[in-house]
Amino acid sequence: MGTRCELTVSVAEFNLTETLQSGQSFRWQQLSDHEWWGVVNGSALYVRQDADRLTVRHVGGRRPTHLWQEVIDYFDLALDYTAILHRLRRDHVFARIVPGPATLHILRQHPFETIISFIISANNHIPRIRSIIERICERYGEPFDTAFGRAYSFPTAEALARARLADLHHHCGLGYRDQYVAATARQLARQRDFAAWHKLPSAKLRRRLLQLHGIGEKVADCILLFGYHRLDAFPVDTWIRRAMTELYFPNERPNRRAIQACAARRFGAYAGIAQQYLFVRQRSEDRRPAPNC
DNA sequence: CTCCAGGCATGAG
DNA sequence: CTCATGCATGGA
Numbered sequence: 001m002g003t004r005c006e007l008t009v010s011v012a013e014f015n016l017t018e019t020l021q022s023g024q025s026f027r028w029q030q031l032s033d034h035e036w037w038g039v040v041n042g043s044a045l046y047v048r049q050d051a052d053r054l055t056v057r058h059v060g061g062r063r064p065t066h067l068w069q070e071v072i073d074y075f076d077l078a079l080d081y082t083a084i085l086h087r088l089r090r091d092h093v094f095a096r097i098v099p100g101p102a103t104l105h106i107l108r109q110h111p112f113e114t115i116i117s118f119i120i121s122a123n124n125h126i127p128r129i130r131s132i133i134e135r136i137c138e139r140y141g142e143p144f145d146t147a148f149g150r151a152y153s154f155p156t157a158e159a160l161a162r163a164r165l166a167d168l169h170h171h172c173g174l175g176y177r178d179q180y181v182a183a184t185a186r187q188l189a190r191q192r193d194f195a196a197w198h199k200l201p202s203a204k205l206r207r208r209l210l211q212l213h214g215i216g217e218k219v220a221d222c223i224l225l226f227g228y229h230r231l232d233a234f235p236v237d238t239w240i241r242r243a244m245t246e247l248y249f250p251n252e253r254p255n256r257r258a259i260q261a262c263a264a265r266r267f268g269a270y271a272g273i274a275q276q277y278l279f280v281r282q283r284s285e286d287r288r289p290a291p292n293c
Numbered sequence: 294c295t296c297c298a299g300g301c302a303t304g305a306g
Numbered sequence: 307c308t309c310a311t312g313c314a315t316g317g318a
Contacts, residue, residue, distance in 0.1 A: 023299060122300040127317055129299085175314030180301080216301050237299040255308090279299075 003058040005068040009049075013082060014075065015103035016049040022280050024107055024226045026117055026130045027137075027154070037146075039137075040074055041110055042153040044146040047071075060146030061153065076105045076229075084270050091266045093247050098277045106273060107226060111197065112188065113154040114227030119180050119214040121222070128173075135172040136160070136181075157194070160185035180214025187212060202230045217256060225272040234263040234271040243282040 020028045020036055028038035034049045042062035048055045056071045064070045072078055081102035089095035121129050140155035140163055168178040188194050197205055202224060209220040224233035236256045244259045245252065267274040
């Protein structure tokens with residue numbers, strides 16, 4: 001219990017800012033270099049990272065019964081990412097490309113929030129994904145007060161299933177994705193075993209996800225990785241396609257199957273973690289201005 | 294102003 | 307089965 005907890009975590013094992021900027025979560029707001037606040041499962045949290053310490057405060061909404069445990073679970077602080085990176089570096093190409101410490105973690109996010117968020121992510125920019133999600137929360141989530149002003153929980157499937165198509169389209173700014181979000185929310189709202197999907201083996205869970213509207217292979221793999229913590233899932237988007245082609249298929253045009261088979265062979269059970277490092281690296285590579293030789 | 298985004302559904306071949 | 311095309315919107 002308690003509204004505040006401190007954990008001893010070295011930045012060599014976990015980097016809060018890099019993790020929250022890595023495109024897997026959309027509801028965190030940055031206060032300074034190493035301070036963030038956001039809504040997780042109905043709780044507003046303030047998080048600050050210093051050199052060897054993570055400080056978390058509950059600042060509104062649902063009061064966690066065991067804040068400390070929820071924080072360890074959400075940021076995946078119990079898993080030894082240093083050992084996993086060491087194992088991933090048995091692949092010498094990966095070792096050369098990702099030489100630094102284990103900074104990026106895979107968050108454990110709520111499945112329904114992850115499903116809706118990544119349906120919205122398709123063919124969309126991250127800043128715009130964030131603004132659409134905030135409007136959905138404001139309209140269909142539960143409001144509560146926080147130290148940073150009014151906030152909203154992510155809506156339940158039942159609440160989102162009651163949404164009107166025109167509101168999703170125009171007020172939330174979903175555009176043509178309105179049908180996908182509405183249909184999926186309605187289907188999951190009456191899917192009585194949805195809460196038990198986490199027990200399914202990954203292959204079966206992936207097939208279930210692919211049956212939902214607006215979910216193709218890439219989005220399904222993001223949901224497996226970020227919403228169900230299946231660390232072997234390897235989402236192939238434009239950035240990963242570029243990175244994997246450059247690194248492992250020079251002068252070829254590999255399809256998704258070839259890329260995923262390559263990732264499974266080289267990275268095994270932790271392919272999803274390798275993917276997140278490659279994604280962040282490839283994006284920063286692209287943002288960097290072209291070297292003027 | 295134009296360009297394009299952590300792709301998907303759809304239809305043609 | 308693979309592959310091409312259209313797609314709402316708004317941030318950059």
